[in-house]
Amino acid sequence: MKNRIKVFRAMHDMTQEELADAIRVTRRTINSIERGKYNPSIEVAYRIAKTFGVTIEEVFCFEDGEDTEDRR
Structure with missing residues (x-):
């Protein structure tokens, strides 16, 4: 999952x-989430978004494994 943390x-x-x-x-958890190595729980995603005053959708972008170029 891509993110904008x-x-x-x-x-x-x-x-x-x-x-x-x-x-x-932990800082290691944040690092892993930023690098896309770990997907956070909904609770952690909510806390991250709340910290920045934005929605979860503004921080995280779900990818279904397909490149958008391939969908055209």
């Missing part, structure tokens, strides 16, 4: 550690 962190001048502390997870 790094973009939102930069907009809020926030480190991975600061975000992790704010939503009560």
